[in-house]
Amino acid sequence: MNAPNTSGWKPEMTAADGMHSGPATTTGNRALMLEEPLLFEIGRTDVTGVDLPAVDASAPTRLGGLARSNAIGLVGLTEPETVRHYTRLSRQNYGIDLGFFPLGSCTMKHNPRLNEKVARLPGFADIHPLAPQNAVQGALEVISQLGEWLCKLTGMPAVAMSPKAGAHGELCGILAIRAAHEARGDAREVVLVPESAHGTNPATAAFANYRVEDIPATPEGRVDVAALKARLGPDVAAVMITNPNTCGLFEKDFREIADAVHAAGGYVYCDGANFNAIVGRVRPGDLGVDAMHINLHKTFSTPHGGGGPGSGPVVFSEALAPFAPLPFVRQDEGGTFYLVEEENRAERGPSFGRMTAFHGQMGMFTRALTYMLSHGADGLKQVAEDAVLNANYILRSMEDILHAPFAASGPCMHEALFGDKDFTEGLTTLDVAKGLIDEGYHPMTVYFPLVVHGAMLVEPTETESKAAIDQFITAFRAVVERALAGDQGLKQAPYYAPRRRLDETAAARKPKLAFEG
């Protein structure tokens, strides 16, 4: 065990231990720990950070009756005040660049700085989606090459690059499935979603106007294959399965499920959000998947806050490929890249249409391709192996004191799932999460998946060192032992965050959505 805390300070230390001794400050600040009020509290209506020329009142206006007649009271700040406001707030934030971020199902891996360097190259960063195609051949080649990597890694023949994030990718896949059924005049109404799937899956199917039916999970945490097969029929359009699933387990009967779905005339959608655990090891195309989204912003770095939006390209089987959305990048015989869009009737085929105004998240494309090229095929395989190893290390390091409902189902994949079964004296998963904040960690995913009571879903990713994971395990065990012992002090956590425990109930029941001076 390394010694991360050389100062000897411990969270349970109080003022008597010297931690917070000293007089109260006039400002409420504590040296570098700065309090920051709201913009509305520090701004003034008579201040502005920009120096605009005086308005010529006699100048003609085109606003007509729409011109504003009353001031709306928006406050202004000077530029340095504005910069300080946001910089101070950013110091109260927790991000992957600050510490271990075990948020299950989110793959909060390190974002290599090389990605950022490439994404900022002017040839990628400063181009416009309406630029002439012959002026942005490099950008189109990036989209094309990234798509080829995704097809190769998944063993699927086609890819749609435009979906903007995971759930958008799900919608893309389900719309292609709908288009394929409708093209042969087959009106199907039901999408089956197992309990071990991501929560966005049923929402996507409902949004695409399908009726959603649940398929139960087995006690081992996998899809109940018999129940799924029994439900298949001519009304079932598709099955949406998350693999590896949200219990952190590989759906080992996937091929059998896919064959049964295909035999019943349905399609198989796979939620690929957890692809990190199997990239380079398993090709979803070999499992019978018809459509799967890939979260570029998880599997290929740049997680939440890693420099911008998400990106959720969707790979398709031969059966669904013709229905993929516009636009797509192709290369002509002379090697020139071009976009197939609405005007190109010959090449667009039965595409179901367009999901985005332009071609996709270019900034994510450059980062993901940089990540792939810098890791290489062997490196991507090692990513999956190390991610799985790290998760299993946490699972086996905790299972002696923390309920691990699927520990007997074999190795977990990228994430370890625990429950609150043995906590005493009214202590809950929420208390453990808050206790981890005091220990300096972003909490794990809590209360999801629903199949486990008081779920705690921990995903370390491959980018954490053994030392960092050992340190987390030490802290996690300490907090869990307090919950097992019924330590009522944990109910008050966090003690050391910029704010103490917030009233989530009041915030949801009576949200204040406007500033009231």
Next chain:
Amino acid sequence: MRYFTDEHEWIDVDGDVATVGITDYAQGQLGDIVFVELPAVGTKVEKGKDAAVVESVKAASDVYAPIDGEVTETNGALEEDPALVNTAPEGEGWFFRITIANAGQLEGLMDEAAYKDFVASL
């Protein structure tokens, strides 16, 4: 007569109308309720299918219809004050009233003693 389902709904039968809510055990598991989505009056509900949605600080859950029927009335008080489900789950925190399309379906449900044993076994 009050019956219970293994999905933790209760149903009170009064003549040919039944009142449906969730049990004290269910509200305890869900935690603080922040939102309740009720079916529209006139909706035909089907035994075992979604009839309402209840959202707590932890999760959103479906509430299933214990029997077939048609919704005749909903508890409008829950829109303003979803906390009623926490404070009085088996009283003022009721969800909706339905007609009883098939009284035979009540026979498969639990009585209070059987439900108590069921919860104790969880």
